[in-house]
Amino acid sequence: MNQVTVMPPMAPRSYTDNQLQLIHQTYAKDCTAQEFNVFIEVAKRYGLDPFKKQMYCNIYNKDAKPNDKKQRTMVFITAIDGFRGIAERTGLYRPDENEPEVTTHKEFANPDSNPLGIEKAVVTVWKMDQRGDWNPIKGVAYWDEFAPLVEGYDEEDRGETWDNSGNPKMTRIPNGKMMLDPKNNFWRKMGRHMLAKCAEAQALRRGWPNDMSGIYAPEEMAVADADEATAAERVERAEQERLLLATKTKDTIMIQWRAGDPLEAVTLGQMVDRCAAFIEQCASPTxxxxxxxxxxxxxQEFFARSKSDALEIKRLLEEKLKALQADEPETLMAEAGE
Structure with a gap:
């Protein structure tokens, strides 16, 4: 049997006045005085050092007024090394010797929103129980839940030029297509690595909930940083979707038309028409x-409740997919000719 050795908690670090001022100006620059006090106390509680970039603070909707619907929200961000350090100090943690399990599918690949076609990442960490046995704890992160996607745009010539350069002035027109946030290029260059960090943070938080509640890895918050909605709005939207699910009647199916859209309750009688209209306007196999x-x-639920109508949707989808795939070579040839 393994011997359990619990490490003593790290003594809270004290800071000089100059160090506190520097932390406020760098790792908590948007915090009010009260928020900064909370941030420092939380950092001490977790034994994390902002100077080692183990922890910093994000303020969402920082210009909100007291009566605004969009509330000012403070979120504590911890690097994955900070998560590992907290777990290691308990004496009950060891990392997995295997690399993360990353699942990809060619049909998910999209050069703008998912270059590698990643579906999910699974990371395992190990925690020792009271008997001294090591138990695996898995964390799972899905690309469509964590990747920082924003709406793409096309540039349109305004017919004007800049005085200093003579270059044309362009207007950005949203095109309805999702793309990876251009301000966060790590997700495009190292998608597997970034998603694996999210999965590892999930695993560590599951294994040590009392030690890591209320802190988030920066990779987990990338989607919130990319979303125009504030963190508080995202919570509100999630609550609305939960209530919608809770009040779902027996005559509806919950459908999400596009990634990032809220769920919609579609009646059984409308399913074929609504899905047919959506399928018809799709412009790519992806x-x-x-x-x-x-x-x-x-x-699958719709198939169980209305098999014939579900088969009709399946037929429409496969016919449209076949047509789009047949058009792709011609489109590529035309583009190459241009």
Whole structure:
């Protein structure tokens, strides 16, 4: 039997006045005085050092007024090394010797939103129980839940030029297509690595909930940073979707038309028409496959409740997919000719 050795908690670090001022100006620059006091106390509690970049603070909707619907929200961000350090100090943690399990599918690949076609990442950490046995704890992170996606845009010439350079002035027009946040290029260059960090943070928080509640890895918050909605709005939106699910009647199916959209309750009688209209306007195989993937369980539920109508949707989807795939070589040839 393994011997359990629990490490003593790290003594809270004290800071000089100059060090506190520097932390406030760098790692908690948007905090009010009261928020900064909270941040420092939380950092001491977890034994994390901002100077080692183990912890910093994000303020969402920082210009909100007291009566605004969009509330000012403070979130504590911890690097993955900080998570590991907290777990290691308990004496009950060891990392997995295997690399993260990253699942990819060619049909999920999209050069703008998912270059490698990643579906999910699974990371295992190990925790020792009271008997001294090591138990695996898995964390799972899905690409469509954590990747920082924003709406893409096309540039339109305004017919004007800049005085200093003579270059044309361009206007950005949203095109409805999702793309990885250009301000966070790590997700494009190291997608597997970034998603694995999210999965590891999930595993560590599951294994040590009392030690890590209320702190988040920066990779976990990338999607909130990319989303125009504030963190508080995202919580409100999640609550609305939860209530919608809770009040779902027996005559509806929950459908998400596009990644990032809220769920919609579609009546059984409208399912074929609504899905047919969506399928018809899809412009690429990837768009169709993504829609089918995120609604996999809903479509299975519809099949169980209305088999003939579900088969009609399946037929429409496969015909549209076949047509789009047949058009792709011609489109590519035309683009190459240009």
């Amino acid at each position: 768009q169709l496959e993504t829609w089918r993937h995120i609604n996999k369980h809903s479509l």
